[in-house]
Amino acid sequence: MSNIELINDKNLDCSFAIFKDANLTLESGSILKNFKLAYKTFGSLNNNKSNAILVCHALTGDQYVSGHNPITGKDGWWSRMVGPNKPIDTNKFFVICSNVLGGCAGSTGPKEKENDEQNIYGGNFPSVTIKDIVSAQLKLLDALAIDQLFSVVGGSMGAMQALQWSIDFPERVQSIIHIAGALKHSAQNIAFHEVGRQAIMNDPNWHKGNYFENNSIPERGLSVARMIAHITYLSEDAMHRKFGRKLQSRDIISFGFDADFQIESYLRYQGRSFVERFDANSYLYLTRAMDYFDHSESYRKTLEFVNKQNNHLKYLVISFSSDWLFPTKENKEIVEILNSLSKNVSFLEIETDKGHDSFLLDEPDLDYAIKGFFESNFGKVNE
Amino acid sequence: MNNIKSIRKDWDLIESLIRENSRVLDIGCGEGDLIQQLEKNLKAKVHGIEKSQDLALKGIAKGLNVTQGDAEKDLLQYSDHSFDYVILSQTLQAMIEPKKILKQLLRIGSKAIVSFPNFGHWKIRLQLLFKGKMPITDGLPYSWYDTPNIHFFTLKDFQNLCSEMNIVIENSIGLTNRGKQFKINGSLIPANIITNEAIFLLSYKDFEPIKLKSTNTIFTNNSAIAN
Numbered sequence: 001m002s003n004i005e006l007i008n009d010k011n012l013d014c015s016f017a018i019f020k021d022a023n024l025t026l027e028s029g030s031i032l033k034n035f036k037l038a039y040k041t042f043g044s045l046n047n048n049k050s051n052a053i054l055v056c057h058a059l060t061g062d063q064y065v066s067g068h069n070p071i072t073g074k075d076g077w078w079s080r081m082v083g084p085n086k087p088i089d090t091n092k093f094f095v096i097c098s099n100v101l102g103g104c105a106g107s108t109g110p111k112e113k114e115n116d117e118q119n120i121y122g123g124n125f126p127s128v129t130i131k132d133i134v135s136a137q138l139k140l141l142d143a144l145a146i147d148q149l150f151s152v153v154g155g156s157m158g159a160m161q162a163l164q165w166s167i168d169f170p171e172r173v174q175s176i177i178h179i180a181g182a183l184k185h186s187a188q189n190i191a192f193h194e195v196g197r198q199a200i201m202n203d204p205n206w207h208k209g210n211y212f213e214n215n216s217i218p219e220r221g222l223s224v225a226r227m228i229a230h231i232t233y234l235s236e237d238a239m240h241r242k243f244g245r246k247l248q249s250r251d252i253i254s255f256g257f258d259a260d261f262q263i264e265s266y267l268r269y270q271g272r273s274f275v276e277r278f279d280a281n282s283y284l285y286l287t288r289a290m291d292y293f294d295h296s297e298s299y300r301k302t303l304e305f306v307n308k309q310n311n312h313l314k315y316l317v318i319s320f321s322s323d324w325l326f327p328t329k330e331n332k333e334i335v336e337i338l339n340s341l342s343k344n345v346s347f348l349e350i351e352t353d354k355g356h357d358s359f360l361l362d363e364p365d366l367d368y369a370i371k372g373f374f375e376s377n378f379g380k381v382n383e
Numbered sequence: 384m385n386n387i388k389s390i391r392k393d394w395d396l397i398e399s400l401i402r403e404n405s406r407v408l409d410i411g412c413g414e415g416d417l418i419q420q421l422e423k424n425l426k427a428k429v430h431g432i433e434k435s436q437d438l439a440l441k442g443i444a445k446g447l448n449v450t451q452g453d454a455e456k457d458l459l460q461y462s463d464h465s466f467d468y469v470i471l472s473q474t475l476q477a478m479i480e481p482k483k484i485l486k487q488l489l490r491i492g493s494k495a496i497v498s499f500p501n502f503g504h505w506k507i508r509l510q511l512l513f514k515g516k517m518p519i520t521d522g523l524p525y526s527w528y529d530t531p532n533i534h535f536f537t538l539k540d541f542q543n544l545c546s547e548m549n550i551v552i553e554n555s556i557g558l559t560n561r562g563k564q565f566k567i568n569g570s571l572i573p574a575n576i577i578t579n580e581a582i583f584l585l586s587y588k589d590f591e592p593i594k595l596k597s598t599n600t601i602f603t604n605n606s607a608i609a610n
Contacts, residue, residue, distance in 0.1 A: 316443065335450060336460040339430075342406065346443045347450045351436055365440055372444020380446055 038106025123209020223271030503537030
């Protein structure tokens with residue numbers, strides 16, 4: 001029998017759901033005997049429990065979707081979207097956000113201790129997939145006694161989770177908002193992830209993942225991985241607009257390898273600050289989870305198979321015109337399958353030069369779409 | 384009944400052609416006002432396609448199923464007969480390949496509802512005859528060089544195309560430029576002269592199965608002409 005404990009952690013300003021003897025079977029076949037999820041909730045659950053929205057974070061996100069993040073000392077990663085009177089209005093909706101399984105903001109992952117032992121998982125942590133991440137989230141919902149989510153919303157890796165929810169547990173969800181994702185992680189995306197992983201694994205401080213035991217952290221590798229990834233989140237136009245060939249704190253080039261250009265300085269800063277808040281092993285495990293995500297062959301069949309359970313579902317798919325990591329074409333593949341099966345689907349391509357990162361940035365059309373989609377559909381269901 | 388009052392006269396006529404609880408796809412749905420009207424008044428299950436990001440966004444924010452896309456490319460994703468009605472309102476004349484679109488409408492929908500401005504209206508004829516310039520009217524308010532309407536055709540042209548494509552005109556309603564409606568078939572005055580805007584309800588003829596001599600393949604209904 002599993003036993004579940006929900007606790008509040010004042011220092012970390014979040015809650016923990018601790019699942020003991022839960023024996024969570026992962027897609028790889030490994031079993032997590034015990035696990036915990038760090039999560040935060042915003043707003044309050046209404047009487048008939050119909051206003052719960054699960055927000056799924058992207059690769060390097062965490063449970064601090066809104067408000068203050070005590071780890072970074074900054075605002076939550078989607079503070080502009082979630083909060084009182086924000087597009088996802090916590091005066092109306094009960095928002096739940098949990099750190100993914102395999103993450104490093106408190107949930108069970110390579111940085112945490114193995115079961116009751118003193119050893120840190122490190123490189124011994126089992127492989128996790130998006131399906132596993134969602135299975136763990138389902139346990140959290142059960143623990144919170146929420147039968148039905150009004151919606152699951154996420155961008156990028158969060159979009160993958162939203163899609164996985166609609167496939168695995170359609171009966172538990174009424175709508176999903178899938179932003180800048182795809183049915184599968186493309187070869188190009190796997191390639192970029194692989195370069196990032198190689199940077200980490202080739203850092204002498206990595207020690208096959210057991211770096212804590214060796215009192216070292218593969219900071220250089222992780223920061224290079226972040227620099228590469230950061231390029232893929234932008235677009236050439238945005239990079240040109242923001243940095244062009246402008247020089248950093250100098251009037252002439254150095255004829256050396258300093259960060260002459262602003263873009264270099266910016267990337268170095270991104271890399272440096274990332275290692276302060278993210279675990280290198282988590283980065284390996286979660287990029288792998290994204291790589292393994294692939295519904296390209298099975299999606300249509302799955303939908304046909306669970307036809308009845310997902311006819312009530314409303315899908316909103318949003319892409320950004322300059323996103324080359326999860327381009328419009330790949331988002332549209334989902335829409336095309338849903339439309340061919342006459343599902344309730346909406347699709348919007350937002351014209352912007354801000355690239356993949358657009359979902360985190362100031363995009364008024366994104367706000368308007370999400371707010372309108374939630375409020376009008378919530379009105380329809382709760383008339 | 385707390386019906387939504389139509390903001391366009393032809394929308395009420397379109398509504399009158401649609402049965403309750405139908406599945407409806409509106410091509411070029413704008414911000415979704417027509418499908419919202421049909422959802423509310425007829426309990427229709429509605430979808431729309433709209434090319435413009437701004438308009439699609441407004442439709443989505445109303446909780447409607449709106450796919451941002453281009454009808455000339457994106458109709459292929461819909462399955463055969465997945466809708467009871469497919470509506471193309473005031474858009475056929477702006478399509479690059481109207482004939483292909485018409486085929487798509489009747490592939491996706493069991494019936495199609497098409498409305499368009501009639502280029503054979505007497506005011507247009509007079510303008511062309513006496514002014515010798517491309518006509519500009521309330522229904523076709525653009526100059527020749529900046530009009531989205533690239534295929535001008537008359538009521539008669541459309542009827543001929545339907546007949547050529549073996550499409551059955553189940554119902555056809557004309558609107559005069561004063562908004563008076565009349566049955567195009569029963570009109571005493573030649574309809575092509577007085578119709579400002581026409582609304583057609585279309586379907587495919589039911590064919591007798593055709594047996595081909597060379598093979599035993601039997602084509603039924605519209606399959607022989609849809610390809």
